[in-house]
Amino acid sequence: MLDLFSLSREELHRHLDELGDFHRYVADQVFDWVYRKHANSFADMTNISLSNRNRLAAVFSLELPSVADLQTSIDGTVKLLIELQDGRKVETVHIPELHRATLCVSTQVGCKLGCRFCRTGKMGFVRHLGTSEIVAQVVLARRMFGDKENVTNVVFMGMGEPLDNDDHLLAALAILGDDRGLAQSPRRTTVSTAGLVPKLDRLLERPTIGIAVSLNATRDDLRGWLMPVNRTYPLAVLLEALRSFPLPKRRRFTIEYILFAGLNDEPKHARELVTLLHGIPAKVNLIPYNENGIEGLSAPTEDRVQAFFEALAERGLQVNVRKRRGADIAAACGQLATVGTKTAGR
Template sequence: MDPFRKGIRVKREWESYLMATDKINLVGLTLDELAELVATLGGKRFRARQIAQWIYRHGARSFDAMTTLALDFRRDLAEVAEISLPAVARVQESVDGTRKYLLALADGEHIEAVRIPMDKERATLCVSSQVGCAMGCAFCLTGTMGLKRNLTAAEIVGQVCAVMEEEPVNNLVFMGMGEPLANFDNLVKALKILRMDEGFNFSSRKLTVSTSGLVPEILRLGACSDTSLAVSLNAANDALRDQLMPVNRRYPLEQLMAACKAFPLKDRQRITFEYILLRGVNDSPQDARQLVRLLHGVKAKINLIPFNEYPGSPFRRPEEARIEAFQTSLLDRGLVAVRRASKGADILAACGQLRAQGTTTS
């Protein structure tokens, strides 16, 4: 059965997927899109809700499992659609319990997702949004790959499904491979699916999008979504940030801070600023003072992340005393500054260390 002939309005993402498999991947469809597909097969809207529940809540990976749907309807569905996830190619476990998932995509590319245990019950999943990244941050291993392509919404959501088939996850942070806001439409669609009542039902508090500083997209995100925002800052003056993060030449700190101040926040919500501490580069008392001045008037929380060295990395981690002095300097001036324990460094799963190693992408 040709889905085009059935009059299904195929979205751009479906089209590309159809070319590869001839079937529509239901993972990565919003509830409205699912309902549209169901309607073309003669089904009622509540069937779409049932399908979403089967896929996300009950982990159904075949239509046979969807026993609340009529047999004929399941058969029709199976002719035009499938439930397809990225395949888990390898799982590496760190001494601290962090697990790095290497996931194979349908076209042979690979991405990484990292599950970080917070305590016995809770875990955060660091999700990728692109294969590689074009932003070229000087301290980041992913940046050395360049950009291969954006992930589809199906691949973003599929990553979460693939890991959650193995073990539970409570929070999602879009801080894996890629600049999420450079893949804006697919990101926003994936967020919508991840929040679906009939699906994983992640609340806005449990979803954080991290950006290197794409100012127009920060404003667009604030206008269409209430997820939390994190900004990878890493320098408090333009001269240094220009060197560390080329995006700063396009959107310097003044513009970035204006966008952060305009980003809608709920009462007790803050923007998280990630600050990777690099020895002799951005870890001086003067850097700390500049950071305090820069964040004046912003509802901010600072995550201090001592640099995770990797083989061949151009930067070093600061000495312990220097890290402590930097944090104290921020705390003394009234900022919320948390030192983030870097997890998974022994398996290259820590911040800035993802590169889908041992695959076609490395």
């Protein structure tokens, strides 16, 4: 059986063409039923002839991964534990706010990059998610939380380094953005990377997608300690890649900077960050570290966060402090991890 959630509308159309006797608009109809009307079976697709529904059901699977567990934070954040067909699990987090709701999507089971502050990194790498497993997280969330107004933004900041799984990521972005399907706005979609420099150019295939870069330090020694990827692509290489990246007009990179007490949260670090970002269209997201039991790392004080914020803002940088969301259910940044059948990191 072919997994329908792995196919773009054009690919589905080509398959139908090969099967023969399907009008071109049947692929549009199937996308409408699956992604907009949330049909669970071809039998529901009543504007397609009965014989064609039966032919479709014999070739394509509409099976989605299951939700093995669901935890709700006191702040309304919901963490879904998604069980894949091979029994592996990933986490997807829904973060409702006043005027938007963000879905944080995973791209790998585990991760190769081993960032010191990240529970997923501690798992090691298990495997990439397939295209359909990435798409399915958004489909499940849209079905559970209601449609577009309840999943307005999609961010690839869950488990895994998205650019390490670039082929499946880009195929999933094409499916998610299809205006006959989920029509997820690329301007409300962000891919976050730890800095896999050679893969950045793949995002030119989706030029209006938001790009976030997890920076977290202003010096190579500290960044290399926090993020081993820095030993391969040090700050100078990463920042030069951002400087020369042909970002569309009026677009900016989001620079994520996790503040750790005593490591990178002093005013001098803020000044260094301003210098490093010179010439790069960027806004900065400050993320006070969510303590998750990792030795040597602790959360900054509110005063330090405020002082860092002000030091950037008064030098003209657009800066935002990310609210802590879902920390009580280990759904906050850096806390996602799955081990066997249980959720770790609490």
